[in-house]
Structures are given as C-alpha cells and as structure tokens.
Amino acid sequence: MTLALTHSDILSVLDRQEVRKAVEQAHAGLAMGECANPAPSAIALPESGIALPMATGGRGMVAVKLLCDVPANRDRGLPTQRSTIMVSSAITGEALAILDGRAITAIRTAAASAVATDHLARRSPSMLGMIGAGNLAVEHAFAIAAVRDITRIVVWSRSTETIGSFRAATATLGISVESAESPEDVLAVSDIVCTLTPSRRPIVRGVSFRPGQHVNAVGAPPRADHREIDGIGMQRAKVVVDSFPTAMAKSGGVLLAISEGFITEDDARTELGDVIVGKAAGRMSDTDITLYESVGIGLQDLATAELVIERATAQGIGTSINLSG
Structure with a gap:
C-alpha cells in the first residue's frame, strides 16, 4: 500500500x-x-x-x-x-x-539554514536580518531562533503589508521586529542575514558585508542565471554549499561568480556535511564572513x-x- x-x-x-x-x-x-x-x-x-x-x-x-x-x-x-x-x-x-x-520544502529549507547557522555563525547573541518577508522568511525566523539567541529581527521587503504579516506570524517568538529601508540597511546592523527573494539579479552587494557576518543565501530559484549575492560577495565570504555537484548544476550565485572571475570551483567545494563532521573548516575566526549557498537537495x-x-x-x-x- x-x-x-x-x-x-x-x-x-x-x-x-x-x-x-x-x-x-x-x-x-x-x-x-x-x-x-x-x-x-x-x-x-x-x-x-x-x-x-x-x-x-x-x-x-x-x-x-x-x-x-x-x-x-x-x-x-x-x-x-x-x-x-x-x-x-x-x-x-x-x-x-x-x-x-x-x-x-519550506521547513527543510529553513532547517538547513539553521544547521548552517549553527555551524558557521558566531556564538554570541545576534541580530537577525531578513531580506524578503514571505512565508519562507517566517520559517527561517523560527528555525534560526532555535539555534541562536536572537535579540532583534530587522526585515526588508518591497511590501510593507508583507512585513506586517511577517511580524504577526512570528509574534510567538517574543522578538521585536523592525523594518529596514533597504537590503543595505539590513546588512549594516545584522549578525546573521537570510536572503529570501526569488531574484534574478543580485539584490545584495558584497561591499556591504561586515566582518563576522554569516549569510544564508536561500531565495534564488535553482537556475544558473539567478542569484541574490553578487560576485564580490561570493569572493569576500567563505562559501559553503549544500552539495557541490548540485551547486555546479543549479546555483547561479556560484556559477556566475565563477564565470566573472571572482571565485573558482575550488572556492565552492566545501559542503555543509563536511563542516558538520569536521572534514572541512568552516568559520576560523570571529572576523570571517561565512556564506551558506542553499540550492536545496533531495x-x-x-x-x-x-x-x-x-x-x-x-x-x-x-x-x-x-x-x-
């Protein structure tokens, strides 16, 4: 049956x-x-x-x-x-x-970001930034709050109505939610950032990354021509992928950064599982910028x-x- x-x-x-x-x-x-x-x-x-x-x-x-x-x-x-x-x-x-x-799909995606955050983000109390405020952002708020002491959440979205819905859906967390005027404003104050937009062109510029930040790049669909993070961002960060073969097939963030000369294939070889079991290094210091490139795997x-x-x-x-x- x-x-x-x-x-x-x-x-x-x-x-x-x-x-x-x-x-x-x-x-x-x-x-x-x-x-x-x-x-x-x-x-x-x-x-x-x-x-x-x-x-x-x-x-x-x-x-x-x-x-x-x-x-x-x-x-x-x-x-x-x-x-x-x-x-x-x-x-x-x-x-x-x-x-x-x-x-x-939604809950396991947020769970994977939480696992990456747990192994890559700094241990200190953190301000969580959301670029995008839809249902996946709600799932990420609950998932990240389960692995880090989140003091505040700052959210950017093109829609103020969506931010209101996000605030209502995450009220049970008991964490204050603030709105930001731009993605750059989110990056300026956040220790952990989740990008959750179905963007084709980069919505996050790597020049805005701050030392010690951890970024979960999640929203772009599994297409080689879509990305949320520009090549400079990929270059400045220690990149960790869910699966190297999948990233090389479907991650626009990785593939476009390689084609533009910002990173090489070797820069994207570290898989999340390798960090978990100690086969590869993740964060080495409190000033490292870490980035989990989430394509999603079966x-x-x-x-x-x-x-x-x-x-x-x-x-x-x-x-x-x-x-x-």
Missing part, C-alpha cells in the same frame, strides 16, 4: 526541531558516504519553466522529487514552485508514499519525508492507496 499525504496532513505531523536534527544527520551522512544525492537534471517546460527530478538515497528509502519552477504562475496568482515527492523502498522498490512538497526532502511518514503512520493520518491493484 502507498500512503498519500496532503499539505494539511503533513503540517499536522511536522516537528521543526526534529526536521533540523534529521537534516543535519542527512548532511553528515552525505559527507561520510552513507547517503547519496546525485546532481539534479532539468526538463524544460513551456513558458520558460523547468522541472527538476531529484533522486536520493537514505536509510532504507529512496525518494524522487518533481519540482516544477514556473515563473508564469505569478500572473496566475499561483505559487511559482510546486513539488511532489515519491518515496520508495530501497529494498523492494515498492512505492511507500506520495507527498505534497510545499510544507516539506536528501533534505527524504530526511524530512521519513519523519512525516513515520508520524503519519503512527497516528493513522493520510490515505492508503493500492497502486498495484
């Missing part, structure tokens, strides 16, 4: 702290060769869209995620990215579950999906389907 889980089913069983721990373990497993995450391939869709099937390996399960990135959906009032995850047994090949990818989805399937099965949530019938 195959378990089908909707967006609301998944939200009812997801535990953010458990997801963060699972994502950290998954990256460590990737570094140690216990998990596999091939570079994604892309399929062209009409209206300049792309679909990314990402196959991964985990503990007894494998997953394929179909992520459809469709920019034309903005004009339809629909999400630009939609995804579906299928999990199968690595032993028998049986389809174990089909899951809507929206909540899993292994993060699988680690989260395994938790969801386990909890949903235990609680009798979801719909079982006999695909072989």
Whole structure:
C-alpha cells in the first residue's frame, strides 16, 4: 500500500526541531558516504519553466522529487514552485508514499539554514536580518531562533503589508521586529542575514558585508542565471554549499561568480556535511564572513519525508492507496 499525504496532513505531523536534527544527520551522512544525492537534471517546460527530478538515497528509502519552477504562475496568482515527492523502498522498490512538497520544502529549507547557522555563525547573541518577508522568511525566523539567541529581527521587503504579516506570524517568538529601508540597511546592523527573494539579479552587494557576518543565501530559484549575492560577495565570504555537484548544476550565485572571475570551483567545494563532521573548516575566526549557498537537495526532502511518514503512520493520518491493484 502507498500512503498519500496532503499539505494539511503533513503540517499536522511536522516537528521543526526534529526536521533540523534529521537534516543535519542527512548532511553528515552525505559527507561520510552513507547517503547519496546525485546532481539534479532539468526538463524544460513551456513558458520558460523547468522541472527538476531529484533522486536520493537514505536509510532504507529512496525518494524522487518533481519540482516544477514556473515563473508564469505569478500572473496566475499561483505559487511559482510546486513539488511532489515519491518515496520508495530501497529494498523492494515498492512505492511507500506520495507527498505534497510545499510544507516539506519550506521547513527543510529553513532547517538547513539553521544547521548552517549553527555551524558557521558566531556564538554570541545576534541580530537577525531578513531580506524578503514571505512565508519562507517566517520559517527561517523560527528555525534560526532555535539555534541562536536572537535579540532583534530587522526585515526588508518591497511590501510593507508583507512585513506586517511577517511580524504577526512570528509574534510567538517574543522578538521585536523592525523594518529596514533597504537590503543595505539590513546588512549594516545584522549578525546573521537570510536572503529570501526569488531574484534574478543580485539584490545584495558584497561591499556591504561586515566582518563576522554569516549569510544564508536561500531565495534564488535553482537556475544558473539567478542569484541574490553578487560576485564580490561570493569572493569576500567563505562559501559553503549544500552539495557541490548540485551547486555546479543549479546555483547561479556560484556559477556566475565563477564565470566573472571572482571565485573558482575550488572556492565552492566545501559542503555543509563536511563542516558538520569536521572534514572541512568552516568559520576560523570571529572576523570571517561565512556564506551558506542553499540550492536545496533531495536528501533534505527524504530526511524530512521519513519523519512525516513515520508520524503519519503512527497516528493513522493520510490515505492508503493500492497502486498495484
């Protein structure tokens, strides 16, 4: 039997702290060769869209995620990215579950940024900066606050209404939220910065980076011509990626900085898992600028999906389907 889980089913069983721990373990497993995450391939869709099937390996399960990135959906009032995850047994090949990818993608993305922050940011109490204030920013506020003592949050968005929604959604954190006039103003006061915009051109200039800052570059879609951070920013920072093969296939931030001569491939080889297990250095001093380039990998989805399937099965949530019938 195959378990089908909707967006609301998944939200009812997801535990953010458990997801963060699972994502950290998954990256460590990737570094140690216990998990596999091939570079994604892309399929062209009409209206300049792309679909990314990402196959991964985990503990007894494998997953394929179909992520459809469709920019034309903005004009339809629909999400630009939609995804579906299928999990199968690595032993028998049986389809174990089909899951809507929206909540899993958002929460595991924020969890990965929190893991990167925990291993790369300074330990002192911090001011958190958000460039972008949508739902992913909300998830990042909760995730980062779980690994660092956040004293204030400063947010920039093109929409004051979005900042108001962000403030309301994060009220339970008990952390004051201030608005900024520009991305530069966020960088000027923040110790940890999360960039969360679907930008094609750089929205963050590396000349504004300050010594000791940690940056999570998250928002740009997995396209070689999209980036939030300019080449100078990539050059000034110690860059850590989720997966080197994935970054070399889909990270505009990395690929464009290489093509412009600001960094080389070797500058982008450090993976988050290698830092976690001690195979590579992350932050070396309090004055280092560290940058986590988040493209997103299927292994993060699988680690989260395994938790969801386990909890949903235990609680009798979801719909079982006999695909072989």
